[in-house]
Amino acid sequence: xxxxxxxxxxxxxxxxxxxxxxxxxxxxxxxxxxxxxxxxxxxxxxxxxxxxxxxxxxxxxxxxxxxxxxxxxxxxxxxxxxxxxxxxxxxx
Amino acid sequence: xxxxxxxxxxxxxxxxxxxxxxxxxxxxxxxxxxxxxxxxxxxxxxxxxxxxxxxxxxxxxxxxxxxxxxxxxxxxxxxxxxxxxxxxxxxxxxxxxxxxxxxxxxxxxxxxxxxxxxxxxxxxxxxxxxxxxxxxxxxxxxxxxxxxxxxxxxxxxxxxxxxxxxx
Numbered sequence: 001x002x003x004x005x006x007x008x009x010x011x012x013x014x015x016x017x018x019x020x021x022x023x024x025x026x027x028x029x030x031x032x033x034x035x036x037x038x039x040x041x042x043x044x045x046x047x048x049x050x051x052x053x054x055x056x057x058x059x060x061x062x063x064x065x066x067x068x069x070x071x072x073x074x075x076x077x078x079x080x081x082x083x084x085x086x087x088x089x090x091x092x
Numbered sequence: 093x094x095x096x097x098x099x100x101x102x103x104x105x106x107x108x109x110x111x112x113x114x115x116x117x118x119x120x121x122x123x124x125x126x127x128x129x130x131x132x133x134x135x136x137x138x139x140x141x142x143x144x145x146x147x148x149x150x151x152x153x154x155x156x157x158x159x160x161x162x163x164x165x166x167x168x169x170x171x172x173x174x175x176x177x178x179x180x181x182x183x184x185x186x187x188x189x190x191x192x193x194x195x196x197x198x199x200x201x202x203x204x205x206x207x208x209x210x211x212x213x214x215x216x217x218x219x220x221x222x223x224x225x226x227x228x229x230x231x232x233x234x235x236x237x238x239x240x241x242x243x244x245x246x247x248x249x250x251x252x253x254x255x256x257x258x259x
Binding site for chain 1: 093094096099100102103104106107110111113114117118121166167168238
């Protein structure tokens with residue numbers, strides 16, 4: 001799962017579970033049945049986990065583009081010995 | 093959210109948190125229910141009334157108990173426990189409570205009832221104070237919800253009097 005996919009999965013999970021919770025509570029309250037609330041919510045949790053937990057293809061539509069190896073070889077890393085004397089100057 | 097296990101963990105944790113919240117709101121929703129229970133108990137007969145060899149008074153009653161406790165039931169009610177107690181004061185004890193009958197009401201359908209019963213548990217005084225004693229019959233109930241706090245209340249019915257003489 002890529003970065004975008006993880007973000008999507010988390011938001012989708014929160015939205016779906018919250019919606020199921022609201023629908024389950026209202027249905028249970030209106031019908032006067034606690035059991036109905038639990039059943040609807042349990043179904044919602046199962047459905048959400050089927051949608052969120054497996055690594056579905058639509059979570060992998062923004063793959064990271066790594067640099068091609070041949071391209072990387074054209075820009076070799078600086079030799080470690082050169083930057084030896086000043087180690088603390090390397091900043092990110 | 094990077095692995096199968098972590099997604100399962102996050103989902104389950106969030107789902108259970110929401111479930112706890114739903115249960116809490118369900119418990120709060122019980123407060124919107126207005127209670128209007130009523131009960132009526134008639135002492136049909138004093139079957140016998142005597143002094144035991146230990147010196148304590150004992151009485152046996154026939155009771156007609158009718159009650160409508162339907163308003164105690166909400167969607168969050170598991171069951172209701174009811175008991176009928178005789179309550180009276182004596183010089184030694186300011187309040188004596190003797191449970192005469194009890195029952196468990198499992199659902200709203202059974203909450204409106206009429207029964208004829210003898211006292212299920214023995215009505216014995218600690219001493220010999222029952223002759224001519226005025227007493228209350230109190231219907232107590234304990235509501236046991238599916239989620240949330242258990243609560244209790246009662247209806248006091250007064251104006252019952254035992255006979256002056258043993259029989």
